[in-house]
Amino acid sequence: MLNPTLYKSSRTYDFFMKLLGYENAIGRFLQQVQIDCPSDCRVLDAGCGTGLLGLHFLDRFPQATLVATDLEPNFLRLTIANAGKRGIDRDRIQIGVADISTPNVLTTLDGDSCSLKDSSFDLICVGAVVGYAEDTEASIRGLIRLIAPGGYLINIEMSESLTGRFVSKRYQYRNITLSRMQEVIRDVGCDVTATRLNLRHLPAKLTRTAIIARKRQP
Numbered sequence: 001m002l003n004p005t006l007y008k009s010s011r012t013y014d015f016f017m018k019l020l021g022y023e024n025a026i027g028r029f030l031q032q033v034q035i036d037c038p039s040d041c042r043v044l045d046a047g048c049g050t051g052l053l054g055l056h057f058l059d060r061f062p063q064a065t066l067v068a069t070d071l072e073p074n075f076l077r078l079t080i081a082n083a084g085k086r087g088i089d090r091d092r093i094q095i096g097v098a099d100i101s102t103p104n105v106l107t108t109l110d111g112d113s114c115s116l117k118d119s120s121f122d123l124i125c126v127g128a129v130v131g132y133a134e135d136t137e138a139s140i141r142g143l144i145r146l147i148a149p150g151g152y153l154i155n156i157e158m159s160e161s162l163t164g165r166f167v168s169k170r171y172q173y174r175n176i177t178l179s180r181m182q183e184v185i186r187d188v189g190c191d192v193t194a195t196r197l198n199l200r201h202l203p204a205k206l207t208r209t210a211i212i213a214r215k216r217q218p
């Protein structure tokens with residue numbers, strides 16, 4: 001259960017992500033990640049926060065569409081506002097409340113429920129969120145079920161550095177080890193690479209790392 005005070009103010013969170021240069025640093029990192037997605041790819045950003053991961057890919061693939069989910073509706077509204085600031089067409093984005101424990105079950109802000117179909121995304125991006133699932137391994141498996149064969153999972157995960165662990169503790173983020181996470185992802189049919197952020201990606205490098213996986217073709 002997420003402590004309700006942790007992500008109370010999405011605007012404050014957004015302000016500090018921008019002020020401290022986190023957003024730009026993660027953007028610089030994503031820019032160098034080579035992925036082979038169709039130009040009209042379908043992207044899911046689960047636990048989207050300010051939307052920085054999913055919106056990056058909408059900028060990069062001008063015909064792509066995004067489903068952005070988060071437990072907190074205020075972050076969903078902020079993601080839409082941030083898309084507007086980037087000049088991204090609102091029609092390209094669907095938002096919904098979803099718990100990362102069951103990433104396929106989505107409720108719109110009008111209260112309608114729908115479920116996301118297996119193998120329906122070319123790219124799923126997550127960042128610092130699977131550690132909030134009731135069962136992190138089950139959450140990862142659930143996310144990977146949603147990826148089409150040949151599609152990608154990009155996880156900009158909390159790192160196991162001293163600063164990463166300090167911030168995880170502050171945000172009550174309880175993750176499995178990164179080596180176990182890679183094992184789980186491999187076991188469900190993906191090839192995995194782990195990439196450390198480098199000095200160009202400061203300050204994000206202090207707390208984040210990346211796990212990039214591609215779902216094998218049957």
Ligand SMILES: C[S@@+](CC[C@H](N)C(=O)[O-])C[C@H]1O[C@@H](n2cnc3c(N)ncnc32)[C@H](O)[C@@H]1O
Nearest residue numbers: 007047048049070071072075099100127128132
């Ligand atoms: C550390 S922020 C990460 C935001 C963004 N993904 C990033 O990489 O910067 C964590 C986000 O996960 C959301 N969150 C927390 N618990 C969640 C849950 N159980 N299911 C879905 N989202 C959750 C929070 O509301 C917040 O937006």
